[in-house]
Structure formats: C-alpha cells, structure tokens
Amino acid sequence: MSETANRVPVEKLRWVCDPALFNFKTTEEIANIERNISQDRAIAAIEFGLGMPSNGFNIFLAGEPGTGRTSTIRQMLKKFVKDTCPPSDWCYVNNFHTPDAPIAIALPAGMGRGFAADMRELLDYMRANVPTALESKEYETNRVGIIEQFQERNGEIFSELEAEAGERGFALQRTVSGLVIVPQKEGRNFTQEEYEALEKDEREKLDTVGRELTEKLNDALRQVRENEKALRDALALLDRELGLAAVGHHLNPLKEKYQGFAKVQEYLESVQEDLLLNLEDFKPQAAPPQIPGLKLPKQEPTFERYEVNVLVENNPDLGAPVVFESNPTYNNLFGRIENVMQMGGVATTNFTLIKPGALHRANGGYLVLDAREVLINPFAWESLKRCIRNMEIKIEDVLEQYRFMTVVSLKPEPIPLDAKIIMIGSLWVYYLLFYLEPDYRKFFKVKADFDSRISRTPDVMQDYALFVAAHCCNEGLLPFDPTGVAALLEHASRMVEDQTRLSSHFMELSDLIRESSYWAKRDGAQVVDRSWVKRAIQESTYRSNRIEERIQELLAQGVILCDTKGSVVGQVNGLSVITMGDYTFGRPSRLTIRVSQGRAGMVNIEREVKLSGPIHDKGVLILTGYLAGKFGQEQPLSFSAHICFEQSYEGIEGDSASSAELYGLLSAFSGLPVKQGIAVTGSVNQHGQIQPIGGVNYKIEGFFNVCKAKGLTGEQGVVIPKINEQNLMLSDEVVQAVADGMFHVWSVSEVEEGIEILTGVPAGRPAEDGSYPEGSVNFLVQKRLKTMLENMRKFQQPEREKDEPARLPEQVKEPEHP
Template identity: 75%
Template sequence: MAVIDDCKVPVEKLKWRCDLSVFSFKTTEEIGNLETSIGQARALTSIGFGLGMEQNGFNLYLAGEAGIGKTATIGHILKKRAKTEPPPCDWCYVYNFAFPDSPMALPLPAGKGAELAEDMKDLLAGVRVNIPKVLESKEYESNKVALIEQFQERTGELFADLEKQAGEQGFALQRTVSGLVIVPQKEGRNFTQEEYEELDKDERDRMDGIGKELTTQLNDVLRQVRDNEKSMRDALAQLDRELGLSAIGHHLNPLKEKYQSSPKISCYLESVQEDLLENLEDFKPQPPPPQIPGIKIPHQEPSFERYEVNVLVQNSDDNGAPVIFETNPTYNNLFGRMESVMQMGGVATTSFMLIKPGALHRANGGYLVVDAREVLLNPFAWESLKRCIRNAEIKIEDVLEQYRFMTFVTLKPEPIPLQAKIIMIGSLWIYYLLYYLEPEYRKFFKVKADFDSRVPRTPEVLNDYALFVATHCRNENLLPFDAGAVAELLEFSSRVVEDQERLSSQLMDLSDLIREASYWAADAKVPLVTRDLVKKAISEKVYRSNMMEQRIQEFFDDGTILCDTTGAVVGQINGLSVITLGDHTFGRPSRVTTRVYLGRAGMVNIEREVKLSGPIHDKGVLILSGFLGGRFAQDKPLSFSASICFEQSYQGVEGDSASSTELYSLLSSLSGVPVKQGIAVTGSVNQHGDVQPIGGVNYKIEGFFAVCKAKGLTGEQGVIIPKLNERNLMLSDEVVQAVAEGKFHIWSVKHVDEGIELLTGMPAGVAGPDGAFPPGCINFLINERLKTMVENLKRFVTSADKDKQRIEDNPTAEKS
C-alpha cells in the first residue's frame, strides 16, 4: 500500500493557480496598452535581422499557426520602424514622344508627383490660350504675308525673265493641264502643226534647239521655285517656332528651371516643347467637319492628353516609409494593370493615363506584407513576384496576352526599380513546401521568423497578457476585467497547451474568450468581468459544442458502452482515449481486454488484424514483446499466444498512449491476478518498462471522472498517468475538488512495476542475482505461468512428433 501513497499526485500539482500578487492592478482600466508581442523573442530577433538587411533576397517569411498574432506583430513593428525612415520618391508615368507605346516612368521627391501633374495642367491651360492668340495676332499675319509676298515676288521675277527671253526668240511660256511649257509663236499666236511642218528643215532645227534650251531654263526656274517654296515653308515654320516659343516660353522655362535637378524630367520637358512647336496647328480653332445630309458627324477637338501626367504613386514627407498589407494578392493587385476604354464599335483603347498601380508600387521604398497561401493560390502571382525580386524592378504587363487568340495593341510601360522588403505570412507547412519544392524560394526569402504557439510562463509574460486584455477591451469597447478574471484567462491559456510552465499564444482564441466574458458580464448587468464570468464563458463555449460528448456519456450511463468502475477482473482494464470533433476535444474510457492461451503466435493485436490500427499503435504493441522477452525469456523461449482488443471500438485506433494499458492487461492475464476496474490507465511504454508521457492527459482524466461520477464515486477510483505528465496537469475545478476530498485520485508512475502494483495491490517483484523472482509477486506468477506453458507446449509437440513418426514407420497399420 506504500506505492499507492507514494505515487499519489498532490492536489497542488493538479492545476497551476495564477498568483494575483504578480499583478499591480485591480482592473484592466488601470494599466496601459500592449506595445509588443507576447513571448516571441526568437521571432522578434529574426524580424529585426531581416528588416535590417538591405541586400536583395533577404525578405522574410513569418511562420506559425493561425491566430498567434503574426500579422499584428509585424504590423506594429513596421508601423514603428517606418516612421523613422525617409519617404520614398513619387512615381509618374508620362507620354513618350519618341516611342509612344512605351510610357516613361519619372521619379520625383516625395510629394512632388502631384505638383508636376498640376504644373503640366497649368502649362497646357496657358498654351491653349496663348498659342491661338499669337497665331491670330496682326504681327504674325503681317510677317507671314511678308514672307509669302517675298516668295511670290521672287517667283514672279524668275518667270518674267524666262518669258522675256522666250519672247525675244519667238517663243512663249504657257500653262497647260500638264504644267508649264515653251511653245513657238508666229504673229502673236502659237504655231499650228501644219505651219510647223511647212518650215524647211534648217528652220525647224533652229526652233527645236531654241525650244530645248528654253525648256532647260524652264526646268531650272521650276527648281528654283521649289527651293523658294521650301525656304518659305522653313521660314514660316521658323516664324511659327519663334512665335510658339514666345507663347510657351514663359510657361515652360520656369518648369525647366524648377526641375533642372532631374535630368530625366528636363529631357521630358524638352520633348514636350518640341511636340508643342510641331503641333501648333492643333491649338487653332478647328473648323466643323463637313456634314452629310441625314448623318450627324460629331465635332472632335484634338487630344492634348499626351501632355498630362499620370501620378502613379504619391507619398508624403510626414508618413515615412510606406507599409502595405495586401489582403487579396492577385496579379493586378500586386503588379498594377492597364485599364481600357470601350470606344464606338466595341474597340478597347488604352493610354498611359489608364495605368494603375499595384501593391508593389505603393510599397516601393517600404514594406509589403502578403499572405503566402493567397499568393500561391492566385494565378501568375508567385512567378511574377519572383521575377520582380530577381530583376529588382516592377513591370506592368498584360498577363493574358499570350493566351489570347488575337493580339491587341497595348502599351509596354517602362519598368520601375524595386526596392522594398517583402514579408510573407503563412503556416510552417507552406514554408517547408516552398523550401523543398520551389528552387528559387531560398534565394528570395532568406529569413524565417518562427512564431511559437506556446510561450514560457514568466512574470513579464503574465503582465504582457494583462496588457493584451486591457488593450483588447479598449479597442473593442468591452467591459474591463478584474485581476481574478485575468488570472482565470491565464489558467485557461495554460490548459490549452497542457503545460503548467507555458501559456498559449493563440491570441485569437483568447480574444474570443474575452469578448464572450464581456458579453456575459453585460448580460448579468455588472460593470466588471470577474473570474466567475470567465468560467461561465468557458463553460458556455463547451456547452455549445459538446453534444456528441454528452451523447457518448449517455451510452456509458445506460450501459450501452461497457465500463466497470468497481471490482476487479483478470485481463481487463480501462484505457483512456481522446476524441477531437472540430472545435471540441474530450476524453472517454475504453475497455481493453487480453486473453492468453497456449500457442506460438505471440501477441495478436485484433485492431491490427482488421486494419483498424495505425502504425504508431502497432509499434506500441510490438514493443510489449521486447519487454516480455527481456524480462521473462532469458532462460526459456516465449511460447504463448495472446489476443489484445479494444472492446466496442468501431473506428480506427492510433497512437501509443495505450501501450502501458495493454501491457498491464497482458500481465494480469498471464499472472491470473485481477485488475482494479476503478483505476484507468494511460501512458506509453518502452522495452525496458519505463512509462513515457502522452498527450491529452487532462481530457483523459476528466473523461474517466465523468463516467465514475455518473456510476458513483467510491473514493477508490482514479487514473494512473506517467510521472512526466505531472507538469501537463491543468484539471477542471470539479476534478481537483474531488481529489481534495478523497473521492478521486491521480497517481503518477515511472515504471510499469509501480503501475501493476497500484492496479493489483500485489508487489511486482524484483529478480534476484540468480534471475528468480520472489514468490508471491506478480512477476513470479507470470514466470511460472510461462514455464508451464512452455512445458505443456513441449509435451504436446513431442507427442505429436511421436505420432507422426509412428505413421511414417508403419503406414499400412495406419490405413487399417
């Protein structure tokens, strides 16, 4: 009986109680807000390193379970860090006068993009007024008329000289349908064909020679006229240019001076000036188009959109570096797009003014945060993101262009240099998937920040949790919590991770519990959330989800599921299992039975034979053979057969937490000593008989307690757990109270010998120097039983061999 007392777990170890003395407040209204994450030192160190590395490829992946505050943590860090960094430049797209299909990207200091756009609007407004005024001025008209008259006078002089020479030689210059020609004259009129043919040959040859010479002179005159026309056009163009410069100079020159520090903008303004001067006619009032009866043709003014500025990204000096959270990382949302406008006839057109930015444009010079799963799910997003990081530029493209049957005319905007820190948030599963299956992932995301789902329970962490509660209550206008309510939340957090030394960092679940507790406080019309209200929120949450648990409990109550909680039975024991159904987890006992008989099959796992057990459970059963062989087969072979079964189990069985249970049942069956049915067992075992820790210990204990409570607590019932699971105990108040009153017990063991003594009330026994066990112990009974089985099997085999030999020696006698 000493083992029963020595292995009992003290009541104070059944649950960690939060000491209210660690808190310096009475209610959360008295404390401030949480300024950092809770207990994520490793992740914060990794984030600080990744954000500090400026080289390409040192982007971050934040890995961890959902709901542990990855997004909130990085958001807080980036918000604080971005304020201390200089704002990046603005980016604008402008018309490319040299290559209209490739709009130019112009960088400007933060806040200057909109200023350039406004300056260009003012420039356009000014020249649209001044150019028509200059072109319609008297000075322009007089200069233009003077140039034209000068050309006409020079042209008239050339033709007059030619006509004079032709007249002196009996020829005249005449205009025909085919142009100017030289024709011979007779008495003031042209020669007829008959008159020309009547001339003698010498006269005709003389006239032909003169005609050819005059025709050559006519061609020279026409060439001089064409040169004069070109000179006149050049002079008129120079006149227009000079007048245009006078009209736009006082608008454009200040802009050139203002943006002279940017060579690219200066070059762009020069291109604007040249285009304005080349298209002065567009600024004149346009005559209405000719109208066709019955058809109204709209009057279209020339488009001056090419002089506008598309401010793609605009930053502010006051906001620091941009921090962009893209919740829907589609291709267009990440890399931008080119919108189209439907024209008459259904033809889609676009222009540089319809280029729209993506999240990468807005985050350029700062930080972009995206969800890893969303990036991988959206077509083209991941491959294009890698390309942007590799080339360090953002390129806006029509991603569907290669998949169309027809090619559409589109734009090819100039790429924008990329200098941003990209942060992906996702699960560990996605991280390892990318790490091993994506060849370039390790080149572009070199920094991993691991967020732990469990954090150490230190006084600093406890106070951080209190600050979190206070912050959450303020942000969502919830009722404040007193210190006891915060302590209950922390105890619940410790129960979630089943560890008295750690707390859960699943802040999403904790936030939900805070909201629910505030709701019940408001429902009770009290101004403060107390410990009891937090307990009520927890119990109500369980009640909403535990219908299946109650249904199974009813089967135990009415005897549908067999489970004895009193008495003792040979080869029968109550094991413990855990069932998880979505958001609810609970434990339930499972009867394990073992039958031992003569044979050589060894241990037969019925679940394995019918394919209802998993590989880990099969491993646990096979370990039992190692334990039995090491303890009882040193002087003899193991010659027995045993069948092990989970009774009334109609689903799969997995895990090795029942291996000690099966071993106890087997030892009971081999020794013939009954096992107390009021004690349930959990724990895995190794080949040396050491009991190893398992998971779900609290649910298992509470599940068996519920069955014992329903059948009646006797004060002798309880659960045997591994010694190493003591730190995982965070039992419900009801179980703790029952243990304190002596109605229920929790024992912890290190070795199966301790467990079998608790279950049978007999000592396990230790082998002496000669390998023999002392009489009256469990191991002695098992050893004697195994010896008997070996001898019986040997006699049976010997008798069978003799019969076989006799038949072989006298086959005719057997036939007769």
C-alpha cells in the first residue's frame, strides 16, 4: 500500500460548519428562549425524580463542572413549580406551659405575617386600654367598695371581740408582736405585782378567761386572713372581669378568624389565660430607686412572650419554593437559635430568636445543594440524612455535646419535612457516596447523568445558536452572525476531539462568547463574526502557552533533540501530550531502540528506573507478543532490545507510543532507517492492529510546530490510527499546510502500513510456507532474528562442551558363566 493511499484528505482534517444552516443575520433576530441542549437522559431522570412523591427519591445531578447541571435544574424547576400549590407558612409561638419548648404552627401561605400582625395589634390594644380601664372611676369605685366591704367585716369581728373582752375585764391591745388580750383593773392594765398579789383562785380564773379570749382572738385573726384571701380573690375577679372585657373584645374575633386551626385556638386560649394572670404588667411601673452617681434604667415588663416568630413565609402566588443554598453549613441548612448578651456577660434567648435554615425555606418545595460543600461542612451530611430519615426538621445546638457544661437553650418543636433534595456533584463524588455511604442509596435514588459531549445534529446546532443568543441578550454582549456561531460550534467540536459531537462544557463556551464580544467591541465592531471568535481563541492560547513556547524554543535550538530531516535506524519520533492546568499541548519525543544478541528480551529502560507507569509497561510487553506471533512460530526468539525515551526526566504513562516502539524495533532488526520527518502515535495489539489514542490534534500540531520552526520540507507529517480520523479538528494553519503539500497526515490500521510509510520499503506479506518476500521489512527482520539465534547457538556450544566432564572409556565386562 502506497503513502498516497494512507494520506488523510484535507476535507477530513476538520469539520467545518456551514453558516448557511442558520436562518438569521445576527443572533438578535432569535427569540431569547432558554432551552436545555440535548441532555435527554439527564432531563428524563430529573422529570422522573421531580414527579416521584415517595420519600427517598431525591436527585443527584452527576457530571463534570460546566456541563449545565445548575442552569438546567434551575430552568426545569422554574417551569415545574408554576402550577404547584405553595406550602404552608410556619411560625413559632411561646409555650406558656413549657417556655423552653416553643410551639410550631402551620398556616396557609401568606397568613403567617397576618397572624403576627394580629397578635401585635392585640398586644398594642392591651397596652393602650388595660391601664386606662384600671385607672377608670368605675373600676376604682368597685375596687374601693370591695375593700370597704371586707374592712367593715373585719371591723365587726374585732368590735365584737373587743366588747366581749371588756365585759370580762380584758382589753384588746396592739403590740409590736401583734394583737394581744390583756387583763384590766380600773381602766388600766394589770401590773406584775398586782397580778402576783391575787389569790391563787383569782389568778387561775383570770388565766382561764385570758386563754378563752386568746382563742377567740386567734379565731378572729384566722377569719381576717380568710377575709383577706377572699378580698384578693374578689379583686382578682374584678381584674379578670375587666381583663375579659378588654381582651375578649379583641381576642374573640381572632378566635373566629382562625377557627379552622386547632393549634391557633389552643394558643389563643393560653394567651388569654396568661394575659388575665399578668394584668399587673400593663399598669404603669414605678421608677427604680436612684443611686447617687448611677442612673438605673426604668424596668419595663417584657411582652415578647405574646409575639409570633414568622419562621417561614411563602408567597401564595409563586408556587412551591426553590432554594439554592451555596454555603450549606449546619446553621445555614437547619437553622439556629441566636443569643443576646445581657449585662454581666450572660447570654439569654427566647423563641423569637429562632432563625430558619435552607430546609425550612425549601420545605414544601425544592432544595438544591452542592454535594462537595455538604460533605466538607461538619455535621451537615449526617444531619441531612437524619432529617430525610425522620421526615422532620429539628433545630438543635450541634455543639452542645462537645461542651464541658450544659448551656440553657430551647428545644423547639420539630417541623415536618416535605422537600425534594437535589444535590449537584461530579461523578467521582457520586460513586464515592454510592459505594462508601450505606444510607446514600436509600435517600438519593435518582441519578441524572450529564454527558460532557453531545451528538451533533441540525436541531442541536440550532439550540447552540439559541444558547449564544440568550447569552448575548442577558449579558449585553454584541450579537453573533452565522459565521461567528459556526466558529463557536467548530471549537465545541474540537474541545471533545470529535467531528460528530459537540462539547457540553457550557461554562467554557460562555467564556468564549464573552471574550469574542470583548475583542470585537474593543476594535469597534458591531457584530461578532468568525474572525473575532478565532481572535478570542488565539488570545486565550497566548495567555496560557508560555511553557509550550519555551519547549518549542528548546526543540528549535537543538537543546531537546528531535530530527525532522534524514533517516536513522532504530530511531522514531513519538508524540506525547502535556497538560498544564488549563492548557494542553503536544510535543515530540525521540524514541531509540538498540538490539543485540542475548536473552534479555525486551528491556524497557523507563521501567527499570521506575519512570514508567503500568499502562506503558503493558504496551511494551505487548510488543513481545507481537514479535513472538509474527516471527517465533518456526524458531525461538533470542535477542536483547533496549527501548528508551531520550531526554525524558519525568514519569511516562499510556500506551500511545507502543506503535512507535514497534516501528523502532522493526527498523533496528531490519537495519532499515526510519524517516525522521515523520512522527508516529497510536497503540498496538499483539496482532499488529493500530488502536486509537487521545489528544491526536495536540500531537499533530505539536510536531507541526517543530517542523515549521526547523523548516518545512514537504515530506514531513504524522502517522495516526485510522480510527482517529473522526477525532481530527486541526488548526487552520495545519490544514493549510496539508493543502499546500508542505505537511501530511497519514492514517493506518496495521503495523505493516505504518512501517512502509516510515521506511519506504514494503512490509511484506507472508507466503504459504511462512516466508516473506525478499527485501521486505519482515524478511529482513526474520533474517536478522534467525542470524541472532544461530550465533547464539554457536556461542553457547563451546561453552557447553567446556562445562561437560570428560568421559572415560567404558570397561569391557567378561560374560558370566552359568
């Protein structure tokens, strides 16, 4: 097969997009429609996950960054929630029975704020009207009347007791220790001497009467205390009636308004009881005593316990909520309880300081999270699993278990969870969770797999045009004409190195749109055409290719050895790809092979010094299988071959150089020189078939740049695998050089095709007896291997004779006689 038959035609070196496919002058004419670009598999999975109501069917969007995962889910959720019902508002209110356990109340969307306003209005009404009612003349008259009634009753009790004591010679007197009964004589109290001067019988009679009157005094005091308690009850009843009149006037309409909500009804009853029990709080408070030099603030009673903490408020006209939480820390996800520092460094809190998390805001809707961020934030992943498992959101102090002493805090009532969790992450994170996290499969049963490459169809190309139009419109960029869109599509095809597919790394394509608009606008253009897209690509390359240019300089100066002219035996130009962060380029590497007699077989020098990876080692070992199958059927192989990448000081991995190594071996065995103006890439199997490789465009362009620097001769080029033809998306400069006949690209399917191109000698097909045509490459290789084997045998024969012991003449035995 001739070189011409293996040359890749110019039209196959790249795919060129026809601008006539687009029926517009500029993208301004296209409607600004947001559409998902051909991620049918992922979109179907998302639609299934969003429509599946069962618990555990949460969604994981897996794919490479920049493939449109976030924008796709944003667009789909925006459409999906249009016709959905908005979820409930959630409020926290004070628990008057257990203040450290606030009560969660659900209300229809939009009613939470109204409920809080109603309670504030009630409180304002109480603060304005209760003090006025307490200071009213009617209230004061009733209060004075009740007090006077009980005072009269107490007066009558003491009057009766005092009269009886007077009749019996005693008097009722008030002392420091209280009321006492003392005996009287001639209108005055008995003295101690007079008492002791009495006869025994008279003293006993006097003591008996005193004890009786004292008992009656105790009964009277007991009755007075009961009357005082009754007075307090009567005054409390008066206050309660006043409070009921004031509270009921405003609270009863609230009970009617929230009649269908049992929890609200219970809460309002508790509010009413607490208000009636604490009417004193509404009275004007006296100023505290002032200390000289220190002004103390007036202590006002707090009414926070009657407020409503609207935790989550939903718009009744916007459907289910969609929350994108970019920083999923524990507090941002599950809420927190804030504290207020008081005088003396004491931290206090109450139910009004409970703050919502993203799960609260997304409850009844959709929560979108970055999987990696969730995993790296302490406690976030475990707590998220707990919420999904228990189907409730619990606000807790996550650091409580790590403190040496317990801090007083709240235990709010959990809120039921009904939200679809959507996590976005790479495939690596997805498989990490799938295999190492036992609960992951229970809670995230839907995987939406975003592909990084899309089949190129006419409809998909129109979608890309819409994508360009949307970016230009949304960001105020210059519009693109059909040639600009075509250039963008060609670059998208080059990004995936496939003439039949386009890249779905929309982040990079968006940057290219912005950069093209920038360069066009800077130079005063009104429309972005092909030239500006090419300019943006060139400028982006220039910003990143410093190292590539340095390597090209070393190659051109001969510091890095690479011949592009002449022919050398056992020396081949291999091709490799170097990736430096955001930039990838190709460079040639000289590969040398030396063969000799021996039994070492294939010696990979990189492997011997541990600079070779396992895949490269495998490629070298495959060469032994090829030679054995090709030339070792009739005779054993006995040789030593040393393979080395010259001037290579870093590790080598991959099998794309295995065909170059095989070509070098065939050259070394046959003695035929290899053309140094031709570089080679491609892996090979044991049957001599050339297999595809990656980075073919970078490899071809890397060798082309070296040839251009040293001078193009028209005989230079690159040999690639036949299967890689569809991956060709070469630069305009390389395509033009091929069209001008100054550079060539050959594609081969078998080793025989490649060795003919490199040496200019037919490879030779085996005859029926296994021999090859005389003068062919395979004939010369087989002849050299046979010669090596014969020389090896001749060399080993004297050694064996030398090592064998001398044989003694055999002794003749006489025959035995019977």
